[in-house]
Amino acid sequence: MAEKILQGENKVKRHGFSVLFVHWTVAISTFLLILSGFGQMPMYKRYHIADLPGMSWSADYSVTIVIHYIAAVALIFAVAYHIVYHVLRKEYDALPRKGDLKASYQIIKAMITKGQEPPSDKYLAEQRLAYAFIGVNLLLIIITGIIKVLKNLPTVDYSPTFLVWVNNLHTLASMLLVFGIVGHLAAFLFKENRALLPGMFTGKIDLEYVKHRHSLWYSKLAKQESSKGSRSNLTSGHACPENCHAGGRNQ
Amino acid sequence: MSGLSRREFLKRSLATGIAGGAVLYGGNKTAGASTKSLTGPVGTLIDLTKCNGCAGEKVAKCVSSCRQTNKDKYPSPVPSEQIPYYWPNKKKEDWQDKKEVTTRLTPYNWIFVQKVKVEHEGKQVEVAIPRRCMHCDNPPCANLCPFGAQAKTAEGVTLINKDLCLGGAKCRDVCPWGIPARQAGVGLYMKIAPEYLGAGVMYKCDLCYDRIKTGGQPACVEACPNGAISFGSKAEMKKLAQQRAKEIGGFIYGDKENGGTSTFYVSQVPFEKIHEKLKENKSKQPNPTAPGYPLMPVKVGNFLDTANGMVLSMLVAPVAGAALAGFTAYKKMKGDE
Numbered sequence: 001m002a003e004k005i006l007q008g009e010n011k012v013k014r015h016g017f018s019v020l021f022v023h024w025t026v027a028i029s030t031f032l033l034i035l036s037g038f039g040q041m042p043m044y045k046r047y048h049i050a051d052l053p054g055m056s057w058s059a060d061y062s063v064t065i066v067i068h069y070i071a072a073v074a075l076i077f078a079v080a081y082h083i084v085y086h087v088l089r090k091e092y093d094a095l096p097r098k099g100d101l102k103a104s105y106q107i108i109k110a111m112i113t114k115g116q117e118p119p120s121d122k123y124l125a126e127q128r129l130a131y132a133f134i135g136v137n138l139l140l141i142i143i144t145g146i147i148k149v150l151k152n153l154p155t156v157d158y159s160p161t162f163l164v165w166v167n168n169l170h171t172l173a174s175m176l177l178v179f180g181i182v183g184h185l186a187a188f189l190f191k192e193n194r195a196l197l198p199g200m201f202t203g204k205i206d207l208e209y210v211k212h213r214h215s216l217w218y219s220k221l222a223k224q225e226s227s228k229g230s231r232s233n234l235t236s237g238h239a240c241p242e243n244c245h246a247g248g249r250n251q
Numbered sequence: 252m253s254g255l256s257r258r259e260f261l262k263r264s265l266a267t268g269i270a271g272g273a274v275l276y277g278g279n280k281t282a283g284a285s286t287k288s289l290t291g292p293v294g295t296l297i298d299l300t301k302c303n304g305c306a307g308e309k310v311a312k313c314v315s316s317c318r319q320t321n322k323d324k325y326p327s328p329v330p331s332e333q334i335p336y337y338w339p340n341k342k343k344e345d346w347q348d349k350k351e352v353t354t355r356l357t358p359y360n361w362i363f364v365q366k367v368k369v370e371h372e373g374k375q376v377e378v379a380i381p382r383r384c385m386h387c388d389n390p391p392c393a394n395l396c397p398f399g400a401q402a403k404t405a406e407g408v409t410l411i412n413k414d415l416c417l418g419g420a421k422c423r424d425v426c427p428w429g430i431p432a433r434q435a436g437v438g439l440y441m442k443i444a445p446e447y448l449g450a451g452v453m454y455k456c457d458l459c460y461d462r463i464k465t466g467g468q469p470a471c472v473e474a475c476p477n478g479a480i481s482f483g484s485k486a487e488m489k490k491l492a493q494q495r496a497k498e499i500g501g502f503i504y505g506d507k508e509n510g511g512t513s514t515f516y517v518s519q520v521p522f523e524k525i526h527e528k529l530k531e532n533k534s535k536q537p538n539p540t541a542p543g544y545p546l547m548p549v550k551v552g553n554f555l556d557t558a559n560g561m562v563l564s565m566l567v568a569p570v571a572g573a574a575l576a577g578f579t580a581y582k583k584m585k586g587d588e
Contacts, residue, residue, distance in 0.1 A: 002583075018579060041397045042419030046337060046450075061395070061425060062554065069561045073568045080572030088580040149565055152555045154389040154510055160402030164415065167399035 002203070003122070005221050011204040012221065014122070014196075018085055023200055025078035026138070030177070032071035033141075037174060039064030069149070076142055093122045096132045100125040111190045119215040124193075130184055137177040144170035292407035293463060294485030294513040295472065296492050297381055299520075300499060301479035304364040304379030310353050311364045313381050316474030318353075318360065320459060325350075325359050326413075326452060328436030335446050343435040344451060355543035356382070358434035358454040362471055365544070367528040371520045378520055381471065381480065382545050383456040384409060384430045388511035391554035392422035392431060401453075407485060407513045408458045413438060418451030425554040427509050428545035431455045485513050492517050510553035522549045 002016025015023075039058050044050045050059035057063045086092070103118055103125035110117035123131070144166045150156045151163060158166075187193045195209040210218050305311035328334060328347055336343050346352070350359040362383040369376050390409045393401035400415035401422060411422075411431065417440045423431045431453035440449020459469040463482075467473075472482040481488060489506065492515035496503050504516040518525065526547040533544050553559075 016583075018576075018583075040395070040421075042421045042424075046340065048339065061421065062557065065395075065555075065558050066561070069558055069565065073561070073564050076565065076568040077572040080569035081576040082572075084573040084576035085580050088577060089584065146565070149558075149562060152389075152394045153559055153562065154553075157403060157405075160399070160404070160410075160412070163402055164399035164412075167397060171397065 003221065005207065005225055006204065007207075009204070010207045012207050012210045012218075013203055014199040014205050015203040017203070018081070020200065020203055022078050022082045022085075025074055026082075029071040029074040029078065030138075030181070032067055033075060034174065034178060036064040036067040036071065040068060072142075072145055072149070075138070076146075079138060079142060094128055094131045096128045097125075100129050104129055111192050117213075120213055120217065121220075122214060122217040124213075126187075130180065130187075134177065134180045134184065137173045137180060140173040141170060141177060144173065292405075292485040292513060293458070294386075294407070294483065294488035294515065295458075295469070296481040296488045296495070297514065297516045298479045298481070298495060299378055299380060299516055299518040300495075300501070301477045302364075302379045302381060302475075303377075303477065304366050305476065311379075311381070312474040312476055313471035313480065314353050314360070314362055314364060316470040317362045317383075317456075320462070320470035321361060321457075324454075324457070326434040326437045326454060328434055328451075329441065331436070334436035337435075337450050338447050344433040345435045346432070347434070347436075355541075356430060356432050356455070356545070357543060358432045358452075360432075361454065361456040365529060365532075367525055367532065369520050369524045369528050371524065376520050378518060378525055380516070380525065380547070382428075383471070384458075385428065385505055385509065385512035385514040386456075386458055387509045387553075388513070389509075389553060389555065391425040391509070394555060395425050396422060404460070406460075406463065408460050408463075410457050410460060411453050411455065413452050413454075415439060416452045417449040418453060420450065420453060422453055423542055427548060427551040427554075429542040430545060432543060488513070488515055491515075504547060504549070508549070508551050510556070516547075522547050 002013060002019070004013050006013055035058075038044070040061060044055070045059040050056050103120075107117045107120070107124055107126060109115065118125075147158070147166045148170060151158050151166075188197065192213070195206055195213075199205045210221075305313075326347070328345070331345050331347060334343050334345055346357045346359055349357065353360055353363055355363055362381055365380045365382055367378050367380070369378055386403075386407055386409050388407070390401070390403055393403050393409050396416075397419070398415055398417060400412045400417070401409060402412070403409050416438055418433050418435065418438060420431070420433050423429050423433070432455065433451045433453055435451040436445075438449070438452035440451070443449060459467070459471075462468065462470070468482045469480075472480045481491060483491075492503050492506070495501070495517045499517070499519050501517055501519040502521050504518065504522045505512045505514045516522070526549060529544075529546045533539055533546065536544070
């Protein structure tokens, strides 16, 4: 399992390579998709973005469409990887739970008033909501985007009505995604959230921060550590009984 | 009817999808071709050996009849002085005071005749070329409209939805001939934030869609006194074009261009020569970069050729992502045990 307490370092391993890979592939490809997507709307020429130094390419639809396609390949790859990886491992910590809306309000209120916030699991309640919001929009964008790609093929024709829906849903979901990303980044305006930042670069975050803010998660990690410890004691002293490898998450 | 309303546009597209071409084209007749009813995509053949640009007439018949037939579909913008510039630029494309222009494509003129003198086989040949939308097989204008305001119908006619178009003119930029023309001060953008967003509505030939839907022909076809323009099923028009080109030892334009179109020009003069001459004429104009004067680049590619070449990698991406995830997850779980 990727996540564990690293006592020696005084840190907690929060994310493995898969999560970092997916996060940054999605982030970079989405940035390129937004940039080139706006380029596919007739905007950069009119509003003189293309006149800025080094930006003349941005008004060329034939350049921005290729960037859009390449970035879409990377995004779809990462999203497919993400879904399959976590479903296989039955890791659903980032999905919203009942009461997240209320808990998010309490956490944000506590950050502003410097009050007491409810204990959190691996993810904060508002992180789970943000994940769902961004995820749903990304899925909408991908599905409508694939339809848009197919309709560009010489052999594919869809009805005009259908295309109006697909095109405008793609644009609407993209605007909502931009809103979601702004919200995601704005979270780091709060000092309290900044301890999570190293997690997305090194995979590790401060142990004391986890104990203090993600106490629910910490107890799970601690429990896992102790059970691991006792299991390793067991296996080092005795031969592994039949089927002992088949237990756990894989069931 | 003032243009094709959105409701009508949507209704028709649904109707075409459900009913199919056979019902819609039952009893339709072709000009200069057989009279069997049309059951699929339509096309036109423009025989340049028969067109003389209506020599002697002030305006060619195809042009005047198009203007007469389609005048109700022309834009009705707010008065010029009320049309804002395309902020932050000091410009706007407003043709309402130049409705009478018939020498180029404008929002009020969807077909015009280009004339060039070309040297061919030691002789000076005068070629008159009626120009309008080619109604492409895979129209980049319709495919790339960010709002879905353009679409190709089941008959292969590319239509602009004037109620949805914001006038960004991307369609004009990706069209190899720069056909659609923009009128400011009209359309959806006037109801949003006309000072800052949007620029008008794009207009172009709709192949007299309302006429052909009821079994008629495009106005330009009917009006041509020389029978230079024929209308019928696309397959038949293509066949006729090939026959005619063979007959005169001539050339076809529109079959291969932009990945294929439904307009087939036949000429005894190679189109490369016509294109060069058009280019030369255009360079002598006061504003050589102005749209509305299409050239005839031979075998011009489709704007989407490069992008379409990348589709396979896009379809492989989710499979590859899932496969790698399966492999990684399996390895990891093995390692955990």
